Amino acid sequence: MNFEQLLREKEFIILDGAMGTMLQAKGMQPGETPELVNIQKPQWTEDIHRSYVDAGSDIIYANTFGANRYKLSECGKTPAELIPPAIANARKAAEGRALVALDIGPIGQLLEPTGSLSFEEAYELFREEVIAGRDADIIVIETMTDLYETKAALLAAKENSDLPVICTMTFEQNMRTFTGCSVSSMAITLEGLGADAIGVNCSLGPRELYPVVEELSRWTKLPVVVKPNAGLPDPETGSYDVTPEEFAESAAKLVPLGVKIFGGCCGTSPDYIRALKERLSSERYAAVEKNIPSAVCSPENTVIIDQPRIIGERINPTGKKRFKEALIKGDVDYILGQAIEQAHAGADILDVNVGLPDIDEKAMMIRAVKAIQGVTDLPLQIDSTMPDVLESALRIYNGKPIVNSVNGEEQSLNTVLPLVKKYGAAVVGLTLDENGIPKTADERFAIAERILNRALAIGIRREDVFIDCLTLTASAEQAGVMETVRAVRRVKEELGLKTVLGVSNISFGLPNRELINSNFLQMCLVNGLDLPIINPNAASMTGAVRAYKLLTAIDVNSVDYINAYSGVTVTTNISGTAAVKEEKSSDGNSLLYAVENGLKAECAKITAQLLETTDAMDIVDGILIPALDKIGAEFESGKRFLPQLILSAGAAQSCFEVIKQKLSAENGTPETKGKVILATVKGDIHDIGKNIVKVLLENYGYDVIDLGRDVDPQAVVDAATEHDVRLVGLSALMTTTLKAMEDTIALLRSNNVNCKIVVGGAVLTPEYAEKIGADFYAKDAKATVDCAKKIYG
Amino acid sequence: MDRITIKSIDRSEAFRYMAAEGYSPEGIIAELADECERELIRVISPKYTYRVFGISDNDGSRVRLSGCPLILEGKDISALLSGCHSAVLMCATVGAAADGLIRRYQAEDMTKAVITDSFASTAAEQVCAAFDDMLREKYPDKFITWRFSPGYGDLPISIQKDFLNILNAMRLTGICLNSAGMLTPVKSVTAVCGISDISLPKKQRGCAVCRMRENCTYRKRGTRCEF
Known part of the structure; x- marks a missing residue:
């Protein structure tokens, strides 16, 4: 029997119940490492597994929930030492009556940006577990609260094993996880990444989980999994408040939502599983008809493309000197400013293009995507002509992005579409091919159709293909304007696809460009444009979309329109100067x-x-x-x-x-008073103090090289050497990170970097600063500026 | 895990965190403060969890708890818990969304970031205060000490990992440590307090007995915290 057969042959699949509380009942102390039991008291886990199989479990989770290298470090064991015996114990208990799952729980440390663990490090930790657990029948990723961590685990499972994967995340009553992930974002991201079943576990009882499961079921066609707690725990006794019968009864109420796989989490025991099995024996699986809409997402924000949505075009260096300078300097803050400005102006999605001949586009793309996702919840459209840049961004993107773009050329179809499929993205298809951009609407339609068929053939959903019929400039190709408009209409109506269009190109070379842009935008919207790529900071453009939505009754009762414009005095721009x-x-x-x-x-x-x-x-x-x-x-x-x-x-x-x-x-460069490196030391993620210092130093004309937070000592040494700086500023907030500050100073000194070092932070004193070898102690940001003045004059 | 709601931020406390004690904002800063407060309250999801353990031994330099493998080391925690029959281990957080908001504001407007950072610290303290109220309500006939956190005095900060494990904090509140031992989300608290049948002398508070006194930022500025 394998998972696929279970899905086909069983009315419902029954999972097991809690492991942790069962082990505690056998004598394990709170705070002990449960995975050690696998080798120290194998009989305990075997007994527990057997009692679940006897109670009716079709799949049992091996005792490997916390068996990652980070969590195991305190007990001195490795995943390779504890995972295989855990699976063997479960296998022994199952005696062929149940499948054995490799159970993967959260690492136990938050990922960037809230924590300091990187996505890549998380992937490595999970990879190690997947490889150690290759004897299992199925992989279960569970109790996740961070979509990013779940993605790292799912990718690690998919890339290092052929086993089916179940993913369940943990939601609160506010329908979000601790890190703010919504149910819809979880569903479309994990289904896109190739999970075989998705669902919810832990945190709440089956009754409280109803609305969460209802929402989940609406957003996925995968088998839905529910593994609730036995109600809520009492903090003093640690016991849960729902009986096995109540548990089974509430679980049965979830059947009409289309749930296929049931189990129990904290506080449940074989009695709960037995009651569940019995209660479900009188139910029939309810397959639910559903249409999942076109949508993209960040963890917190799902944007449904059921009406025109604005894609902000400003994060793109083309024709922007200031932007190019920022890219060359690696000034991510400038890009973040552009992101936030567009978000405020009304963008729904942000296009991100950081392509410039002289920079490492891949590294910059990864940095930019991570940083932008740290400060806004808008989904992103990853824009590059290089497939390897697209892939590295798709890997580290948190949620479901849009890929910009594929086109009708054979090579493009062959390289880009597989990436879109693998990472579960949506894709922009440009209606051009080896022969360039066709003149007529019909020819562009034909390319659109070709792109669609190729996408469908490799398993990309129709809803995830967005067609760009391409805007030519009206000044050069006046007759082509209506061809674009007609192509948009045909693609929308005949292929039923969402359409996307870069609008501003229409007016290139003409005076008063906004007038042409906004009129062309209206024409396209009326003819079926869903995703205008525009400058949302241009009031006339965002206004055209808002007006369109009001006039077509998408903006019901004009609520959004009124919110955007009430209290705004509109002045015409003609007499601006x-x-x-x-x-x-x-x-x-x-x-x-x-x-x-x-x-x-x-x-x-x-x-x-x-x-x-x-x-x-x-x-x-x-x-x-x-x-x-x-x-x-x-x-x-x-x-x-x-x-x-x-x-x-x-x-x-x-x-x-x-x-x-x-x-x-004017091609001039601002005069600089000197370069200063700033960094918040390794392990320290509280960087507000450092950022205050940065603003003040920049005010005074210093060129700040900001290495960010949680900075490795070697990175400080490398930057100080490369830029030949005379002043390095280090910040640390906690007593626990002062050691890292000391280490950084020591490394600068032992490498004979010829610079002065100024330190600051809440727990520092002048005496301590001297003790760890700093040249200056700065009690606040102003004092750091004084320090820089001393050195650079 | 318990959920609580914070309806407003204690402004005077928050401005004290910004080294602006007694400052009452006006003009732009007052407007920004209103906006930051609204936004922070909208996004946070305050939570706490706790466990109560009987004290099995307190020899003046360490405290052992029954049914709990963690030993609380140090003269300060021993003094705090002297005369108590039980110790409460607790943790509280305003959640990861506060960190996200502060991060966004740092890219948008540093003034808002500075204000929101200290508002969020204040909010975390308010969650703890709500916990205190809950505990007093639950034990109306008992006396409860103030909260003492790992890292205060000679109670080692290195116990954080075990401390959080015992509370199942990751699962119940989303709090965990980063590689350097910092709590994440940043606006989170761990603490111990004692429960006693008899009234307790309040002598153990203040700068005189605080081991942070030599490098305390408040003292450097000539003010003090609430210790």
Whole structure:
């Protein structure tokens, strides 16, 4: 018997119940390593397994839940030592009556960005478990709360074994996991990645899980698994509050939702499984008809493509000098700024393209995708012409992304579609091929159809293929505009596919581009465009989508429209230049006032005006630096508080951004006062202090090389050597991470890196700083700036 | 695991964390503070869990608990629990979403990040206060000591991993350690408090007995925490 046969032949598949509470009943102490029992008291696990098989379990979970290298490190054993005996024990108890599962639980450490374990490290830990568990009949990944960790485990299982895989995650009553993952995101991501059955386990009893299972069932065609707790635990006695009969009764109520696989988690015992088996014997499996819509997701946010959704196009260096500079410098913060700005402006999905000839696109793509997912919950569209860049981004993406793009060329179809299938993404299909972009709508339609058929042939769902009928510029190919529009309509109506289109290209070379863009956008929306790729910061473009949704009654009762525009005074842009000139003239005093009061928008505006008449460096040295000095002095004397200091620093930052953009447009580079490396030390993930220091240093014209948080000592040494910096700033928040600070300093010294070191952080003192070999102790961000001044003048 | 709701952030406490004691924000900062508070309260999911163990031995330098393999080492924890029949091990968190919000704000606006960071610390303390209230309600006739955390005084921080294991904290609250022994999510707390049948002297509090006194940020600034 294997899993497939079980699915086919059994009305319901019965799993086992709890292992941990059963072991505790046999005498295991709380906090002990349960997997040690596999070799120290094998009879215990064998007895427990046997009692579950006797009670009716079709699949039993070997005692390997926490058998990963990280968790086992404290007991000195390895997965290879504990997993095979665990499976052998289960096998012995099963006597051919039940399948044996390799049970994989969470690693016990949070993954980035909330924790410090990387996706790649998590994958390695899981890989080791999968390989050690190759004698099992099936792999179960369970009790997961982080979609990212679940993905690492599922990929490790799929890539290192041929066994079927069940994935179950743990949801709270608010329908989310601890890390915020929603039921729909879990379902579409894990089904896409090739799980064989998905479901929920732990945290709640069967009654409380009903709404979670109902939602899950709506989002997947895979067999649904439910393995609830025996109710909720009493903190003092550790006992659970639901009886076996109540448990079985509540579980039976889940049958109409289409649940196929049942079991028990914490607090359940063979009695629960027996009661479950008995109660279900009078039920029939209820296959549920469902249509899963087109959707993409991050862990927290599922975007259903049942109406026009805006794909923000701004994360792309094409034609943007400032963006290219940021990429070359590895300035991810700049990209994050672009992400957040588009999210605020109304983007539903963000396109991410970091392709530039002179950079390592793959490394940059991985960094950018991870960083963007750390600060926004918008799903991403991964945009690259290089298949290996696409694949590395697909691997580390958390959720279900869109791949941009495949086209009708044989080579593209052969390389890109298998990636889309393997990683469970959606894909943009460009209607071009070896012969270029066809002129007519009919020819583009034919390519769309070809792409669709190839996608379907390798198992990509129709709902996951989005066709781009390609926008040509109206100034060059005026007759082609309507061909694009017609192609959109045909693809939508005849193939039933979602359509996507980069809109802004239409107006290239024409004056007043926004006018053309927004009109073309409306034409396309009316003809069936689902995913306009636009600049959401352009009010007329986002406005066109909002207006379309209102006028087509998608935005019911105009709620979104009113939310977006109530209280907004709309001014026409035609007299913009004149309007600025009419305002009272801007001078140094008004800029000082704006910086002191943290008026960001004012700061940017006044700086732009001043730049028309004043040299950039005069503004910096004559106005901004003195303003910052004054604010800094007031902070030191207690007249100003930290939030006020940061507010002013942030306002000054917007002045510097305007200056940078101007210099960049004129091919100049901003004058730098010197390079400073900043890092939060290894193991420390609290980096707000370091980031405050960064803002202040940048205000004063220092070029900050920000290595981030949880930084390996060697990375600091490498960066300091490569950039030849004279000052390195290290931050540590906890007493536990001071050691890492000491190690970093020692490594800098032993490598004879010729730099001074300044340290700061809540638990540091001047004495301790001296003891660990730092040159300076900075009590706050202002003191770090003073320190930099001492070194660079 | 118990869920609690936090309806507002204790602002004066929060600004004290920002080294801005007595500061009452106005203008932009007041507006930002309102926004940060709204957003933080919307995203957090506060939780705590605890276990109560009888004290089987307290010899003044270590405390043994019945049915619990963890030994609480140190003179400070022994002093705190002296006269108590039981010890409560607890952990609490505002959840991973607070870390996410702070991360987002760091990319968006550092002022909001600084404010939200200390609001979230305050919220974690408020979760602990709600736990205290729950415990007092549950043991109306008993006396309960204040909370003492691993890493305070001479109670080693190295017990965190076992401490969390005993509470099944990962499964019940989502709290775990990173490789450097930091609690994640960041705005999380672990602590011990004692339950006694008799009224306890309150002598053990304050800077004089605190072992952090030599490198305490509050003392450096001339203020103090609530210890």
